[in-house]
Amino acid sequence: MAIGKKTGGRKKGTPNKDNPLKGKIRTHSEDYFERKPRKDPETGEEYEASDFDMDMALLSPADRVSAELKLLKFHMPEMKAVEMDMTVSDVPESLEEKLARLAGEG
Numbered sequence: 001m002a003i004g005k006k007t008g009g010r011k012k013g014t015p016n017k018d019n020p021l022k023g024k025i026r027t028h029s030e031d032y033f034e035r036k037p038r039k040d041p042e043t044g045e046e047y048e049a050s051d052f053d054m055d056m057a058l059l060s061p062a063d064r065v066s067a068e069l070k071l072l073k074f075h076m077p078e079m080k081a082v083e084m085d086m087t088v089s090d091v092p093e094s095l096e097e098k099l100a101r102l103a104g105e106g
Contacts, residue, residue: 035048049057056064093101 032051035050035053037046038049038054039046056067059067
């Protein structure tokens, strides 16, 4: 294998093969979130709502919040905890010590 030289695989710029299953899944997802005309069976009132809206309305408030939090993971990056070592190796002089040194007293 030559270092720095491409010796196999696809040529640069070659598009990926079409995946028909991917298209079906995308269409299903879009349909799930698309608003459709509906009629309330009890009152006969007409309104628009997606299947997603209908499913969310059937959930308890706690389950609705849980579902929303899970969906947010697809739209917002998750914040990661950062570890820091706060150990101080050299203790700097205090303000009083600095002022004394600058004034020529120390």
